[in-house]
Amino acid sequence: MSAFAIVNLILFTALLSFLYQLARRDMGLSRRVLAGLIAGSLFGFYLQVVFGYSGVVTEQTLNWTNVIANSYVNLLRLIIMPLILITMIAAVLRVEEIKSLGKIGGCVVGILIGTTMVAALIGIMMATIFGLNAGDLVAGTQELARAESLQARQGSVAGLGTLQGWPNLLVSFVSSNIFRDLTDARDTSIIAVVIFGLLFGIAALLVCEEDKTHGERIRSFVDTTQAVVMKLVKLVINLTPYGVLALMTRVIAGSDGNAILTLISFVIASYIAIVIMFGVHALLISLLGVNIKSYFQKVWPVLTFAFVTRSSAATIPLTIRAQIEELQIPAPIANITASFGATIGQNGCAGIYPAMLAVMVAPTMGVDVDISFIASLVVIIAIGSFGIAGVGGGATAAALVVLPAMGFPVTVAALLISIEPLIDMARTALNVNGAITTGLITTRFLGAELEGHAPELAAPAVGKN
16 A cells, blocks of 8 residues: 555544544534535545546545445445334334325325426426437447446346336235345345335234233334334444545545536536425425424435435435434334335436436437427336336436337436436435425325324424424
8 A cells, every 4th residue: 555545544534533523522413424524525525636536546545435435334234124124013013003004105105206207397307408418428438338238238127117017016026035135135125125014013913902912022022122223223323424424535536527527517407407306395395384494404414325325225224213203204104205215206316317318318319309208208207217116226227217118229328427426416315305205295194194103293393484
């Protein structure tokens, strides 16, 4: 290891120590996460400017800072399945009527798909306003290699954008081996664990009704296990500032600045579309009587983590915790929205992104972007956003579903490979915020039916306008 890399690691250690001192002074988690975000951005910018984003010193430094970044992400992934399973079982045991669960699931899916259709319209609007055209992109060696890979992968998602692909997708939601799905071995493992948790919880609830002795033991065991898991979640979440520092360092130091400048129009259009969709979420929340400033203060650590990790799934523990503890959303709704929101109806990845790509490709195929085109595209995105749960890859998977369904080639997705990480950060934060927004809306619609769950949960306690 070079002397410069050693110096860089000493600087990084000093930043970690700085965050630790902030924690000892009892500074709030949100502020410490912000401090980690700023420190990581500055340190990553320093690495890129001084040593280059692909330089040897930068690579050597990131190899060690990634120990913290990857370890933190792995810890969050570790607790996802136990958290979903035990909180889902506990939630069912507290719901008096089983039919409420069906209403929750239907309401959540409906809101997620509806907001994704709105996001698609916003993506179409921004691509049109900026005059984005796939014909203006230049394919380099890396992009062409990615294009070949996407063409090969396209067959694995064929049919998900149409109703013909749904039967296999729906079957994949039902686990044939819960222990395998607890290892997140399949693309639909999260939903499979949610469904298993629902079934297990229903069975436990029925046993509780039949035998009070067994019922007391079951509830005691579930409550104790949930308390342990939630304590574990809290321990891991307290590490968030350090994880954000390391993750942001990697994001900034590893970004290709020249590629970003070349495709700056698409980056700007994408971010404006994402900001507008955040505004739509804020409008929906304000219509519920919730104070917007208070809301974003409470979810800031969750959105920050989603931003730097680019993983809705890894953010699930934070999303559930924020909904239950900060926003006072009932546990059944919080679990379902966090789990479904990570795989179904993602506003950024499955809504804005494929819509913008389709509009970019349309002129090169001689297709007019008229009302008929827009209507067809929005419907396909709505259907395809549900099918994205069956494949991995987020936004890229959405493109592989939507573009072929519109009769377009998928190579445009490969041409944007250089700037994909930069845009994907904001898209992931939007996905997570969409899930939390869905939780608030669902609580307002169905909260009265869950009043037995906790006295204060009929309406979100986030502050009134």
